[in-house]
Amino acid sequence: MIKIVTIKDIAKATGCSPSTVSRVIANNSRISEKTKQKVRKAMQDLGYHPNLTARNLVVQSTKTIGVIMPSSADKSLQNPFFAEVLRGIGSYFHQEQFSILLSTGQTEQEKFKEVERMVLGKYVDGIILLYSRLNDPIIDFLKEKDFPFVIVGKPLEYKNEIVHVDNDNIKAGKDITAYLIENGHRRISFIGGAADLVVTIDRQKGYEMALKEAAIPVLKEYALHTEFLKSGGREAVEQILKLEVKPDAIVVSDDLISVGVISMLEEYGLKVPEDISLASFNNIYFSEIIKPALTTVDIQIYQLGVESAKAIIKMCMNQKLTRKRIIIPHDIVYRESVRLKK
Incomplete structure (x- = not known):
């Protein structure tokens, strides 16, 4: 027995x-x-498993956090950024015995309905949004319900009210563009994600600041927006190569987009960095093993996940947060995709 x-x-x-x-x-x-x-050691040694359902009913807590991605799960998880940020979130949740409820909505309307169901049905104690975009009805809903939530990214509105974990993407965009300029590049294009994502807005703003400080004209036709996918990079290159004056360097807002950029340039017989330099963002796992290895901004994706998990659990446990804005530092990892000044 x-x-x-x-x-x-x-x-x-x-x-x-x-x-x-x-x-x-x-x-x-x-x-x-x-x-x-x-x-906890005694629980493990004796094989004790708490009845979380019964305990949660008593304390009125689910010990579950909803995690919402910018697009459908099948599309978002093609990008290693989301797998890595979820790894950071999951590691801290495991330590604190919390669970993840991942969004699966395909459209904006489906995502909103899913969040509404999570909140009103009391399926979760809090929400982490893995993005920040303009005019987001989900943010308005969560604020209206006074429901605990954290954004990975920077809210364009209410940034002094909403807890968010972010990099200084304006400075990062400026730093990586300045590096291209220092190495003699003057015709620098920008490929970002969707134009309504705040991360795209900030990185593009930093890119433009660096150009202006170097007295280089900011050309509207040099700024393109696409999906955070390899296919997005391929599509952007097709547009760039139609320009009358081609760029000699590109700032790309995501490493996965960069893979598509490199492969499409190769199809047109152009080499990176000999014909065109490439500087990117995120430093995901394959950035150093593709050819050429990417010069990229390391935004510490795993740590973004960990800090967002810490923040939401504190909020759910009614613990005081000393900061609304938690900034994770960035570094540039210098590799082979930028042609250096001789």
Whole structure:
């Protein structure tokens, strides 16, 4: 006969009271880390599995966070950025015994309905948005309901009210463009994601600032917007090569787009960086193994996920956040896709 391990068994094994064990299971912030570790080790050794459904009914918590992507899951997860940010979120959730409920909506309307169902049906304790875009009805809904949510990115509105985890994308856009300029490039194009995404707006703003400071004209036809996919990069190159005066360098807002850019340029007989230099963003896992290896801005994607997970759990547990804006630093990783000044 299988013996069912109870809270009392854990309390007896650790010398703690049953109420202390219950608080450890609930991850109560008043319990010391030393006590938590001792109780959790006993739970593991004795094979104790808390009845989370019963506990959640008592504390009115689901221990689940909804995670919303900018487009459908099947499309978003083609981009390694989202897999990496989810890895960061998931690692911290695992530590704190929270679960993820991932959005699957295909259209904007489906996504909104999904968030509405999560919130009104009390399926989740909070929401993480893995994007920030202009005029987003989901943000308006979450604010109206006063529901805990965190944005990975920067809200264009309410940025002093909404908790968000971001890079300084304006500075990053300026830094990577300035690096191209320092190496003698003057005809620099920009390929960004959707024009209503704040990350695209900020990176493009930094790109334009660098051009202006170098007294290089900002040409409207040099700025293109596409999907964060390899196919998006291929489509952008077709537009660039139709220009009367071709660029000698491109700032690309995402490494996956860059893969499409490189492959399409090769089809037209153009080499990176000999014929055209390429500087990118995100430093995803294949950036250093493709040919040529990408010079790219490392935005610490995993850490973006971890910090957003920390923030939303604190909000759900009514703990005070000292900052609304959590900035993750960036670095440029210099590789082979930029032709250097001789």
